[in-house]
Amino acid sequence: MNLRIIPIFFLIFITCKNPENSTPLIDKSLQITPKPLKINKKPGGFEINKNTSIVYTEESSKTIAKYFIEKIKTLTGHTFSINTNKDKKNSIQLVKNKSLNLKKEEYNLSISKEGVKITATTNQGLFYGMQTFTQLLPIYSENKSQMELPIQIQALEIEDAPRFGWRGMHLDVSRHFFSIDFIKKQLDVLSLFKINKFHWHLTDDQGWRIEIKKYPKLTEIGSIRKNEDGSIHQGYYTQEEIKEVVQYAKDRFIDVVPEFDTPGHAAAILAAYPELSCGKEKYEVRNLWGVESNILCAAKKETYTFIEDVIIEMTALFPYEYYHMGGDEVPKDQWKNSVECQNLKKREGLKDEKELQSYFMARVEKILSKYQKKMIGWDEILEGGITPTTNIMSWQGEEGGINAANKGHDVIMNPSQYCYFNFYQGDPKVEPLAFGGYIPLEKVYTYDPIPKEIEEDKKKHILGAQGNIWTEYTYKEETIEYLLYPRIIALAEVTWTAKENKNFEDFLSRLNNVYAILDYHTINYHIPLPEGPTTNRIVFTDSVTVPFSTTHPVKMVYTIDGTDPIITSTIYEKPLRFKETTDLRIASVLQNGKMSIVRKLMVTKEEIIPAVTTKKLSKGLIKHETKGYFKNIDEIPNNTITTNSIIKSIEDANTTYHWGHEVNKDNFKAVVMNGYLEIPEDGVYYFSSCQDQVWIADQLIIDYKDALKKHPKENSIALQKGKHKLKIIYLNNIAKGWATDWNTVELKYRKASEVDYHTVDENMIFH
Structure with missing residues (x-):
């Protein structure tokens, strides 16, 4: 036998099509996200053709069948028929059997030569089985019509179950309002990856976003925010719109969790109904981010009447059992200064204002329980003690969740260092503006919602986790998507997939399939940017x-x-x-x-810039200060009265106030600092600052043109050892909800060969 012809015969063999089925075999079993519990491939495949039908065993499952028939029709133009004769040949079967040993979200998916069979005990399980099945089909492509029948898909057996029951996404619509069409779009995509909770943050200091018929001023006044630049931001959802979104979510097996913030984050409430505060002043919807000092009064009966009235109307809109009632970031100065609150403390035997907040939240929970609702609060409510039935959302870190779970409370984990998707996902010096922090995709994926400090018998109290989007700096819908995807998909796998089945490299290999799905839904997802240089x-x-x-x-x-x-x-x-x-x-x-x-x-x-020759200098800079609110440097008048002084350090140019509380507008001003900067040795230097302009050696190094001046800008220059002219211009004002006096006025530097920045201190500046 001529051995040289064996490879030819072998090649012919492996490229032959199955004689029983002439269509190519499509195997996307390794592309499913989130990754199923078990996948076992079987020989052969199932041919889907124009005669394939969908069969369901219970009438209640008809809606699932119709949902996916319409979905596949939208994707491919092909309409599967429903086989009312229950003929199982050449069919996709939806089998609901309550006697199976499967929990409500579990399903089994079987594909064989005879057909497809999805089994579950609930319609929710069937829904998730069908979501997995659609990922096995070649239906997502640029032309959106790739699936031409017949096709043959790989035979396999899938057993699948979620690791956690709470797999959530949170959206803040108070800081910036977003349409119901946008929310529906996200619900469509989230349901594809088996997210099952939508936490809707509807009220806060910066806007009340839900119609309450008994209190019309909540939307007439509380939904409208006048920004510092005179622009208006407004919007709210009517009760009919709320019902529409809730039903839309329900159809996709997503529970909507409303958040009604109490007793803090209530400026929008007090702007509409100031009598609910401990004070007598007039309030406005807050146009600053951060923490508001004005809160609901804990001692007034009217406060609890208001809360109950709102909850009564909400119960007709939000059927899910969990309601989030806030409880975070509650400055208690008003309670300390209120005679009524102090008398209440004495009557109830409360030792401090933390226990007074616990009293407040316990009364709120009692109201909720009247209407068969369970209360969730942010982890701050642990400070003064909580009732045995209170549920905690742990955001400040894991500690609150650990303590609560070990005491027997149910917990949803969303620590900000892993789950705040308004944080940067790449180098902040490179990425578009975000809130702060740094949470790359891998950090999300490797997060485990059950900390090792949780006692073994208390792990059941960790319900799951969710990703949060706060919208102080997300003005546009596409920005929300850029921050959310694909990190929310990573968290979907964290909360669905068994811990032992997770692998980041494998997840990355499946991202290309995920991107195709996101592209179909026109999602503006994040693509990692080239990083390295931190300045352009x-x-x-x-x-x-x-x-x-x-x-x-x-x-x-x-x-x-x-x-x-x-x-x-x-x-x-x-x-x-x-x-x-x-x-x-x-x-x-x-x-x-x-x-x-x-x-x-x-x-x-560039050539290195030589140092200047100067006479004997004194330490410090000359500060020229002009009072007034200036949006940019061009608004500073040339001929105006200024106050001149000598400052020992750059930080002395302004007092930094407690972040997040009130801003003293009398301190609005323009500050110009002049003098000299001493450079320790020859070289290329990088400078970093949040100030409006920094001039070094008559070169404009920092020119901060963005209205929001929160994160430092950088630039580089080549300088000789010695002294160089220095000019810094700083505007104390408010823009985009951020007060510049929350920033430390400073200038930082590093040599090109260094990584870390140093602060320009008082020994480096002269005049």
């Missing part, structure tokens, strides 16, 4: 090496000719070295060809 202007004197990386592996492409890169541009493979000034542009590219935001960097060769 890189100065060098001889040559410079510029490295790039991404938070998780993604291909990068770049150009050096001043044009934006495209998917066929040069691939970044190693750090780039430059000897001449270059316009460098770089972006990340996914497998589907979708590109990230393009980073544009000027790599600039």
Whole structure:
């Protein structure tokens, strides 16, 4: 036998189609997200053709069948028929059997040559089984019509069950209002990945967003916020709109958890009904972020009447048993200064205001229980003690959740260091504006909602986890999506998939399939940006090496000719070295060809700037101060009365006030600091500041044009050892809900060879 022809026969064998079925076999079993509990492949596959029908065993499951028939029709244009004769041949069966040993969200999915069979004890289990089944079909593509029948899908057996019963997503609509169409869009996508709770943060200091018919001023006044620049932000949901969203969520087996904040975060309530406070002043809907000092009065009967009236109307809108009643960030100065509250403390034998808040929340919980509702509160309510039936949402960290669970309270974990998706997901110096913090995708994925400090018999009290989006700095719908996806998908897997089945590399391999689904739903998801340089202007004197990386592996492409890169541009493979000034542009590219935001960097060769010769100088800077509210530097009048003084340190230019409380507008001003900065040795230096402008050696190094000045800007310059002219311009004002006097007025520096910044201190400044 001629052995040289064996490979040819082997090649013919492996490329032959199944003689019983001429259609290619499609196997997407390893692309399912969240990853199922067990997947076992079987020989062969099932052919889906135009005669395939859907069969259901109980009339109540008809809605599930119709839901997916319509969904697949939307995706592919093909309509599956419902087989009313219950003929199981060539069918997708939805079998509901309450005698099975399956919990309410569990399902089994079987695919064989004969057909598809999804079994569960509930419609919710069937729904999740069908969501998994649709991920096995080739239905998500750019042209949205990829699935042309017949197709053959891999035979397999899936057993699946969630690790946790609470798999949630939170959205704050008080700081910025979002339409019900946008919320429905998110519910559509979240349900695909088996998220089952939607925490709707409807009230806060910055806006009341739910119609309450007995208290019309809540929306007439409380839903309208006048910003410091004179613009208006407003919006609320009518009760009919609320019902519409709740039903839409219910159809996708998502429970809606409303949040009605008490006793703090109540400025919008007090603007409408000031008699519910301990004071007598007039209140306004807060146009600053942070913590509000004005709260509901704990000693007034009217407060509890109001809360009950609101809850009565909410019970007709929100059928789910859990209601979130806030309890976080409650400054208690008003209670301390209230004669009525102090008398109440004495009557009830309460030792301090923390216990007074516990009294308040216990009364709120009692109201809820009258209407068969269970109360959730943020973890601050633990401080003064809680009732045995109170449930905790642990956000400040894991400690509150650990303590509550070990005492027998049910807990939803959403510690801010893992679950606050309004935080940055990449380098803050590179990413678009976010709240703060740093939570990359891997950190979300590797989070375990059950801390090791939880006692073994108390682990059952960890109901699950959720991802939170707070919207102080998310003005647009696409920004919400950019921050939310794919981190919420990672958390969906954290809360659904068995811990032993999780693997981050495997999750990343499935992201391409997830991206296709998100693209179909026009989700503006995050693509890791090229990181490395923290400023878009890189100065060098001889040559410079510029490295790039991404938070998780993604291909990068770049150009050096001043044009934006495209998917066929040069691939970044190693750090780039430059000897001449270059316009460098770089972006990340996914497998589907979708590109990230393009980073544009000027790599600039410059001569070192010589130090200046000066007479004997004194320490400190000359400060020129002009009173007034100035939105930008151009508004500072040239001919005006200024106050001049000498400051020993840059920080002395302004007092930093307690973050999050009131701002003294009498302190609004423009400050110009002049003098000299001493540089310790020759080299390229990077400077970082939140100030409006920083000039060094007559070069404009920082030019902070964004209205919101919260996170420092950076730039670089080449300087000789010695003294260089320094000018800093600082505006004390409010913009986009942020007061600049919450920032420390400072200037930081580092050499190009260093990583960490140092503060320019009083020994480096002269006049």
